[in-house]
Amino acid sequence: MKLNQYDEIKQGEKGAWVSIGAYLALSALKLGAGYWFLSGALVADGFNNLTDIVASVAVLVGLRISQKPPDKDHPYGHFRAETIAALVASFIMATVGVQVLISAVRSLFASEYHVPNLMSAWVALFSAVCMAGVYIYNRRLATRINNQALLAASKDNLSDALVSTGAAIGIIGAQFGLPWLDPVAALVVGAIICKTAWEIFYSSTHALTDGFDENELTTLRSTIEKTKGVKSIKDIKARVHGNLVLVDVIVQVDPGLTLIESHRISDEIEHRMGRKHNIMSVHVHVEPHDNTENAVSNALE
Structure with missing residues (x-):
């Protein structure tokens, strides 16, 4: 146990x-x-x-x-x-x-x-x-x-x-x-x-001072991005709190999903973070994915 x-x-x-x-x-x-x-x-x-x-x-x-x-x-x-x-x-x-x-x-x-x-x-x-x-x-x-x-x-x-x-x-x-x-x-x-x-x-x-290793943050981002239903990650932050790692992430999903379906994606993110990285404290904020905004962003890049 x-x-x-x-x-x-x-x-x-x-x-x-x-x-x-x-x-x-x-x-x-x-x-x-x-x-x-x-x-x-x-x-x-x-x-x-x-x-x-x-x-x-x-x-x-x-x-x-x-x-x-x-x-x-x-x-x-x-x-x-x-x-x-x-x-x-x-x-x-x-x-x-x-x-x-x-x-x-x-x-x-x-x-x-x-x-x-x-x-x-x-x-x-x-x-x-x-x-x-x-x-x-x-x-x-x-x-x-x-x-x-x-x-x-x-x-x-x-x-x-x-x-x-x-x-x-x-x-x-x-x-x-x-x-x-x-x-x-x-x-x-x-x-x-x-x-x-x-x-x-x-x-x-x-x-x-809430510093966090950039390479480890990249690894956490990769795990979340591979979660089914996640279109993109708008923002992700993490900090160490004693022997715990606290993660705050804003993910974008299909705007046509229901509240229950979006909640299931949040649960799956928390489950994957716990299973793969032993991180149990994950705060997920879900926003609708804006294709127009991302197209403009990609064009500027």
């Missing part, structure tokens, strides 16, 4: 809780091991995970708000709260990425280097594997329920796996007399985090 949008958002909460649980456990492990084994990279990674808890809580709050039913002030529901949560997550990721870059540059030009215990590298690698597992779980869940906030959280999980991997590389490099390897790896990881944060920020702001 297919879940409705509210059930899908409820499913998304599982991913947010998995992230929060993983960050709580791993931040405690990294901070404890980092101080015990004198690993500055591991301590920094532990504090990074503490900030990630805030991002995961923001995603969880956004998902909770999204489940509120429509009301007088929000007739379309509260689904955009999850997009706002993704936007907040991008800000936190960007902050962490910049901090990693600044720390890496300072370490690169430091006059003294400390060689941490090799055990701290194993802790970092264990953390990287754990976060990679959380990333795979959250990405699959986000793809299945089409949830942008959880998808942003999964990208944050991947960034954290990369940070831990970079910390492990630096610690191992220090054992072989290559202390500069740690800050170089941190620079690469910091750049990846900032790039991911920008992608999430762009996607979220594009959706919040």
Whole structure:
């Protein structure tokens, strides 16, 4: 049985809780091991995970708000709260990425280097594997329920796996007399985090400002044009509303059709959009097809 949008958002909460649980456990492990084994990279990674808890809580709050039913002030529901949560997550990721870059540059030009215990590298690698597992779980869940906030959280999980991997590389490099390897790896990881944060920020702001992919809109137009009874499409618009796509379309049909026949065409459009594109929110406005108007339009073109 297919879940409705509210059930899908409820499913998304599982991913947010998995992230929060993983960050709580791993931040405690990294901070404890980092101080015990004198690993500055591991301590920094532990504090990074503490900030990630805030991002995961923001995603969880956004998902909770999204489940509120429509009301007088929000007739379309509260689904955009999850997009706002993704936007907040991008800000936190960007902050962490910049901090990693600044720390890496300072370490690169430091006059003294400390060689941490090799055990701290194993802790970092264990953390990287754990976060990679959380990333795979959250990405699959986000793809299945089409949830942008959880998808942003999964990208944050991947960034954290990369940070831990970079910390492990630096610690191992220090054992072989290559202390500069740690800050170089941190620079690469910091750049990846900032790039991911920008992608999430762009996607979220594009959706919040009612932006919509032109290629996808062309695909939707093609599906509607192929619907039996549709003579032409006068106008079509679409926007993203949380995990939903809302479509408004004006179609032109034979002016000799009855109201019931025109209504059947509208129903068929809604059915095809749901079946082919999983779009359940389609507003169809039907107008009579004017052959004279279209002939003039074609002649001008």
